[in-house]
């Protein structure tokens with residue numbers, strides 16, 4: 001992947017899981033990487049693993065001024081930005097009726113407003129990059145839950161946030177058509193990360209950090225271990241980024257899940273065709 005050589009990439013949520021693997025792989029392919037995360041210590045650990053091609057930043061994507069500060073520092077140090085991965089995200093379980101209002105705010109502020117603010121902060125810089133003829137690409141981390149609704153795990157509000165970021169990415173793609181800035185959405189299936197322990201870094205205004213019970217952590221980490229390894233997800237993602245694909249699916253197992261809504265829409269269209277044709281007869 002020579003495309004990433006001497007490029008500059010920003011990865012939010014870069015301290016752990018998918019973001020960490022993206023940062024490591026980008027650097028392996030010659031990119032300079034800004035590893036941005038709420039968790040500075042872990043971001044520094046990732047940057048240290050990478051070496052001089054990386055820098056760690058504390059950046060909470062719900063705080064727009066921190067995103068602006070990040071963008072200014074990266075441009076000042078490394079010049080133009082080529083790739084922005086709006087990857088930071090949090091998840092919790094729960095149905096609509098059992099999700100507390102402050103958890104709803106937390107999920108939407110990080111997963112949706114965070115992506116929106118990352119777009120508003122970095123897309124103007126990517127437009128500058130594209131105007132010089134260099135690569136400029138904005139990649140949102142969505143989920144399989146951007147494409148459908150899980151039958152079992154009750155992650156209702158999380159699913160709603162991931163549907164919302166699909167719409168943000170898709171409308172941004174429409175708006176940036178012909179601008180030279182490419183937009184993608186990464187929709188992984190289950191990936192073996194620490195997302196199940198997202199409250200470990202929850203900000204005070206949403207209820208603060210809380211430790212999940214050890215038996216929950218054990219069960220969840222066993223379940224996640226069945227998922228795809230994040231370095232595999234990152235590799236498939238970067239391959240698709242190089243090809244400029246909008247929709248990046250990294251887990252073939254989600255085919256039925258991801259096509260379910262499509263089939264439902266087709267059936268509803270068939271029914272309305274039949275109803276209207278029946279009315280005419």
Ligand SMILES: NC(=O)c1ccc[n+]([C@@H]2O[C@H](COP(=O)([O-])OP(=O)(O)OC[C@H]3O[C@@H](n4cnc5c(N)ncnc54)[C@H](O)[C@@H]3O)[C@@H](O)[C@H]2O)c1
Pocket residue numbers: 012013014015016017018019036037038039042059060061062087088089090091110114141142143144187188189190191192193194195196197198201227
């Ligand atoms: N793991 C999965 O099964 C899976 C599947 C589909 C999509 N995703 C998505 O992948 C993305 C990365 O999650 P992951 O699975 O690697 O989880 P993870 O918990 O391992 O990593 C998420 C990172 O985001 C950081 N973060 C949380 N809130 C933040 C904030 N406000 N500002 C900046 N950083 C913040 C965390 O500190 C953490 O380092 C998320 O958007 C998630 O929704 C994960």
